Amino acid sequence: MNILASRPRRLESYVCGSWTAGAKEGVPLLDASTGAPVAFIDSSGIDFASALAYGREKAGPALRRMSFHERAAMLKALGLALMDRKEEFYALSTATGATRADSWVDIDGGIGTLLSYASKGRRELPNTRVLLDGDVEALSKDGSFSAQHILSPLQGVAVHINAFNFPCWGMLEKLAPTLLAGMPAIVKPASQTAYLTELMVRRMVETGLLPEGAVQLIAGSVGDLLDHVEGQDVVTFTGSASTGRKLKSHPAVIGNSVRFTMEADSLNASVLGIDAGPGTEEFDLFVKEVAREMTSKAGQKCTAIRRVIVPRAHCDSLVAALGDRLSKTVLGNPTDENVRMGPLASLDQRDEVRARIRDLLGDAEIVAGDPDMPRVVSGDAEAGAFLNPVLLYCDRPWEAKAVHDVEAFGPVSTVMPYDSAEEAVDLARRGKGSLVTSVFTNDPEFAKEVVLGMAPYHGRVLIGNRVSAKTSTGHGSPLPGLVHGGPGRAGGGEELGGMRGVKHYMQRTAIQGSPTLLSAVTGRWVAGAEVHVGGEHPFRKSLAELCIGDQLVTATRTVTLEDIEHFAGFTGDTFYAHMDEAAAKANPFFDGRVAHGYLIVSFAAGLFVDPAPGPVLANFGVDNLRFLTPVNPDDTLQVKLTCKEINPRVDADHGEVRWDCNVTNQLGATVAQYDVLTMVAKTRV
Helix, strand or coil, X not given: CCCHHHCCEECEEEECCEEEECCCCXXXXXXXXXXXXXXXXXXXXXXXXXXXXXXHHHHHHHHHHCCHHHHHHHHHHHHHHHHHCHHHHHHHHHHHCCCHHHHHHHHHHHHHHHHHHHHHHHHHCCCCCCEEEEEEEECCCCCCCEEEEEEEECCCCEEEECCXXXXXXXXXXXXXXXXXXXXXXXXXXCHHHHHHHHHHHHHHHHHCCCCCCCEEECCCCCCCHHHHCCCCCEEEEECCHHHHHHHHCCHHHHHCCCEEEEECCCCCEEEECXXXXXXXXXXXXXXXXXXXXXXXXXXXXXXXXXXXXXXXXXXXXXXXXXXXXXXXXXXCCCCCCCCCECCCCCHHHHHHHHHHHHHHCCCCEEEEXXXXXXXXXXXXXXXXXXXXXXXXXXXXXXXXXXHHHCCCCCCEEEEEEECCHHHHHHHHHCCCCEEEEEEECCCHHHHHHHHHHHHHHEEEEEEECCCCCCCCCCCCCCCCCCEEECXXXXXXXXXXXXXXXXXXXXXXXEEEECHHHHHHHHCCCCCCCCCEECCCCHHHCCCCCCCCCEEEEEEEEECCHHHHHHHHHHHCCCCHHHHCHHHHHHCCCCCCCCCCHHHHHHHHHHHHCCCCCCCEEEEEEEEEEEECXXXXXXXXXXXXXXXXXXXXXXXXXXXXEEEEEEEECCCCCEEEEEEEEEEEECCCC
């Protein structure tokens, strides 16, 4: 289907495996620059209870049968397929008012998040269906009763209710961790820009890469959807705090203890350091960053800078420099290559922003930009939702209320002065919780005081200066590996954050039992569990032959004084505890000269390694190395090497094997404990 050639058209929902139009013609959605109809939206007649049931019963089991690596590979293939089709999304995105640069954040940024989670899933998660959370907890002295926390996918559906400003990224940044966790989703985009989300979901479905029902779409109102959510479901919301509170207090959400996360209003701030006066690199970076955040997506970003906190001595210079930069912003239809800022998403949104500016005028005055007479170079100034960038100034912000309470969700920011670092922190905190704040300074002491003072009130803090200027992702860029969310009025939620985001869609459970049964449940050998000793050396076994609990008990080796002195001379490690008997005895931890820790590790490897070529391809690391008992001359070492975990790679002829390495002395005391990590072939050559 050529979506662009068929505008305006009726949007369809994708539920229960088919595309379904609403029962009514629907509400018209208009081009933000011209006012021309783009699409009609309606979801009446959709059976929302069936959509939830379909996700739970059809898609959920299919996703949970896949391992983390298989789901990561699915995300990668999906991201690459969408990247191949991105020009189609860019073409439609102009109707939302987005310039090419704005659309890059939404489209490439969203697809990039999918690809980032695909990569992180392969690198950071095992090729299993369950995650282990933390170490084994010993619950008995004799080791017969232990516990392990695990994370398993919730068996419901994640309902993602998204905002209008990022129709692609807003969907994909939530879908990536949801699908990687093994949970299906229902996406409900904000109506105004839903035509772009619908197009992307169509292309996702067409790839055939997703299990049926893994992603469903509601184009229009959610109707009675939330009436049917259950305890295994998740609801996420991005939008206004008032709507979020209404959804969060829904009887079914409360009654079933449904996980609910919200990203709401956020009066983000940016602070100019006391040291960063006119003429400094930080001052220029600050002006550029504030202007960019005001005009990117026409200021319709949850992370945009709303409050500009500046040393009083620099306010006049800052207002002049920022006003001059904003006056050069070319406003118009984003299809025009000369345009740097497009319109707001709709006329209703423009009217809303103008109303909020009037609220702010109770505390502040406009110092740059006319909110009523847009200077457009293209598009329809009357039918389009155009608004000039507007800069306000509040001279006494500690006495003001509106500038800390009212968010004008558009190209609007308020400058406010401060006289001390403590006062800057206080002003930032008055936003009552934000997604992000930034500090531009080259003074380490100022950065320390301000950042630590503001951190409890923000989900993310960016420090900008001349050193990071070329590589910084900027104030307003949420990143897959970092938390996106904030406390207080920002909603109290956390999205992204790498594996933190994935775990939001999983249940943490404490499993208690004997070591052998814990090992069977978790897929990881636990000390005290059954072992298989004897027969072929474990290093001679491929992944296909190796079993959890396969153990090698080595021969012994006695450590001599000559060994210690040779190791010291050979490595250059002549620390006194290895070389000076009297000094070593004076140390509270030793009775005399001791062997180097790395000598113990080296001798242990000499005891357990099978030197001939075979399935073991490489040693790629050691985890959790601890030296527990000093080794003195004439002590005798022995190793128990146990296959702890097997993690085959999906698209390679090898996998990782984790070995528990326990090194003991002649008295049976553990002198060293660690995990050895090896690459092992899946089959023998």
